[in-house]
Amino acid sequence: MSSKKVSLMSISFKQYSYKLRAHTGLLNRLLLTQILALLLSLLGTSSMGAGSGQLSVTVRSYSANMVIVFSILWVMIVAVLLTTKPYKQIEMPLVGNRLTGNLSDVGLLMTASVFAGITSTLGGVLLRDIMYFISDRSTMAVDGFFLTLTDLMFGMVVAILCLGLVSAMGYFIGVLVQANKAFAILIPVATIGALRVYTHLGQSVVEFYIGNVSLLLFALKVMITSIILFGVSMMVSHRMEANQ
Amino acid sequence: MGVIHGVDLTKSYGKLKAIDHLTFEIEQNKITGLIGRNGSGKTTLLKMVAGYLIPTSGELKVFSENPFNSLEASANSILIDDTMTFSDSFTLVDILKEMTPFYANWNSSLALGLFDYYSLNPKQPHSNLSKGSKSTFNSIIGIASRAPLTIFDEPTTGMDSAARKDFYRALLKDYLEYPRTIILSSHLLSELEGILEDILLINQGTKRLHLPALELKELAVGLRGNAQAVISFVEGKKIIYQEDFAQGSLYVVLKRELVQQQLEQIRQSGLEVLSVATDDLCVYLTAKTKGGIDDVFKKG
Numbered sequence: 001m002s003s004k005k006v007s008l009m010s011i012s013f014k015q016y017s018y019k020l021r022a023h024t025g026l027l028n029r030l031l032l033t034q035i036l037a038l039l040l041s042l043l044g045t046s047s048m049g050a051g052s053g054q055l056s057v058t059v060r061s062y063s064a065n066m067v068i069v070f071s072i073l074w075v076m077i078v079a080v081l082l083t084t085k086p087y088k089q090i091e092m093p094l095v096g097n098r099l100t101g102n103l104s105d106v107g108l109l110m111t112a113s114v115f116a117g118i119t120s121t122l123g124g125v126l127l128r129d130i131m132y133f134i135s136d137r138s139t140m141a142v143d144g145f146f147l148t149l150t151d152l153m154f155g156m157v158v159a160i161l162c163l164g165l166v167s168a169m170g171y172f173i174g175v176l177v178q179a180n181k182a183f184a185i186l187i188p189v190a191t192i193g194a195l196r197v198y199t200h201l202g203q204s205v206v207e208f209y210i211g212n213v214s215l216l217l218f219a220l221k222v223m224i225t226s227i228i229l230f231g232v233s234m235m236v237s238h239r240m241e242a243n244q
Numbered sequence: 245m246g247v248i249h250g251v252d253l254t255k256s257y258g259k260l261k262a263i264d265h266l267t268f269e270i271e272q273n274k275i276t277g278l279i280g281r282n283g284s285g286k287t288t289l290l291k292m293v294a295g296y297l298i299p300t301s302g303e304l305k306v307f308s309e310n311p312f313n314s315l316e317a318s319a320n321s322i323l324i325d326d327t328m329t330f331s332d333s334f335t336l337v338d339i340l341k342e343m344t345p346f347y348a349n350w351n352s353s354l355a356l357g358l359f360d361y362y363s364l365n366p367k368q369p370h371s372n373l374s375k376g377s378k379s380t381f382n383s384i385i386g387i388a389s390r391a392p393l394t395i396f397d398e399p400t401t402g403m404d405s406a407a408r409k410d411f412y413r414a415l416l417k418d419y420l421e422y423p424r425t426i427i428l429s430s431h432l433l434s435e436l437e438g439i440l441e442d443i444l445l446i447n448q449g450t451k452r453l454h455l456p457a458l459e460l461k462e463l464a465v466g467l468r469g470n471a472q473a474v475i476s477f478v479e480g481k482k483i484i485y486q487e488d489f490a491q492g493s494l495y496v497v498l499k500r501e502l503v504q505q506q507l508e509q510i511r512q513s514g515l516e517v518l519s520v521a522t523d524d525l526c527v528y529l530t531a532k533t534k535g536g537i538d539d540v541f542k543k544g
Contacts, residue, residue: 011346090331
């Protein structure tokens with residue numbers, strides 16, 4: 001028998017690199033999303049005006065938060081998409097099992113998070129550059145305009161961690177829905193219901209993650225949550241039949 | 245030596261039993277034809293063997309392992325069917341390259357050779373292919389993968405006659421050069437016959453018979469002629485198929501062994517003794533009624 005021993009990690013990595021090339025379309029969509037967000041950001045996120053007699057002041061704020069928010073939405077959608085049938089089907093002709101499929105998905109989502117984290121943070125720099133050239137420099141408030149490298153790096157790491165966490169949540173939701181379609185209704189209903197009944201829930205969850213100043217602690221919390229979510233996703237999908 | 249063992253294998257979807265207490269064994273390095281009518285459970289069986297589906301009950305071993313979710317079994321087998329999907333980011337030639345690292349025995353030069361021969365457009369994405377071209381392309385992957393267990397589920401769907409003949413020939417040539425276990429499911433038995441060594445005939449999820457192709461050819465005999473004369477010979481014997489012709493003429497198919505001794509006598513009494521094509525025999529064996537579709541019209 002020409003049966004050869006195969007390693008889980010090597011097959012997972014092969015699938016990962018296959019999927020990376022197979023899903024370049026998703027990456028293009030991220031860039032489009034970010035450009036759209038950037039254009040929207042140019043309109044300014046908030047504007048307020050005050051005037052008294054001869055003096056009138058208008059303050060317009062610009063922020064690249066929109067780019068990050070859009071990237072978060074993108075990574076969420078990608079994570080859910082990866083669990084759906086058309087995306088799972090591309091694994092069929094390859095050597096592998098459920099676990100290698102999941103592991104390669106996780107690898108793909110981590111890559112996507114890092115990529116989206118870097119590009120969306122740099123989107124903030126790009127917005128500053130554009131503002132610098134298109135607006136009247138004498139009316140520009142310098143506060144917060146110049147970004148130190150440390151702040152940039154800090155922002156990047158936080159963005160990547162957030163994206164990673166969101167992707168783990170998306171993947172978990174996607175797997176649950178694939179396991180039982182009822183979750184497609186149950187999850188939104190339960191989430192909205194819980195937020196309505198316990199009005200502080202949303203706030204305290206956010207507080208739990210970003211309430212602390214230490215980056216290390218934040219990173220630790222995010223990573224542990226992500227690992228748990230991915231782990232449970234793998235356990236749920238373990239006995240699921242392919243191509244139902 | 246057996247590569248696939250199924251013992252009392254059952255797969256049900258709700259109340260429907262797609263595979264019903266099937267016990268079988270597929271031998272190593274043989275080309276086995278899995279023959280059955282539409283809905284007889286061929287695809288379900290192959291998907292269980294490939295590890296996509298979990299048997300409801302019974303035992304299934306592929307390379308002495310339970311194939312479901314088994315990396316080992318997956319690395320040693322490939323299932324080619326018309327649901328194979330590839331990303332549109334890949335052109336056809338890309339796909340052939342992308343498959344290489346997954347299959348240890350992958351033969352690149354053979355893949356590209358076949359690809360050139362069929363003159364498919366290398367720049368095309370897989371999803372744009374016509375039905376026949378898709379089958380042709382998928383079959384290239386199946387042959388070039390050289391997986392120790394290669395499974396083709398209805399590989400020739402949509403292929404024209406020339407492409408089908410080329411496929412059978414290519415498969416046979418590569419099999420001779422590099423023997424491996426091949427399962428072909430099809431309902432075009434007449435075309436396949438030449439390359440099959442074993443035939444596993446299933447009907448409604450159960451095994452009808454599992455024989456070497458040559459034995460199947462000799463299994464049955466057809467008698468044709470005057471109805472009374474025919475009946476006098478076959479009376480009390482198990483008839484596989486019978487068909488009435490005009491003017492009191494009757495055609496009956498039954499196992500050769502039942503009338504082996506009387507063949508000479510039968511010929512002398514003016515009846516024709518005909519061999520039965522395996523293709524027809526499989527249809528007769530899986531028919532619900534003895535008279536085939538004619539029975540439907542008789543009642544009216």
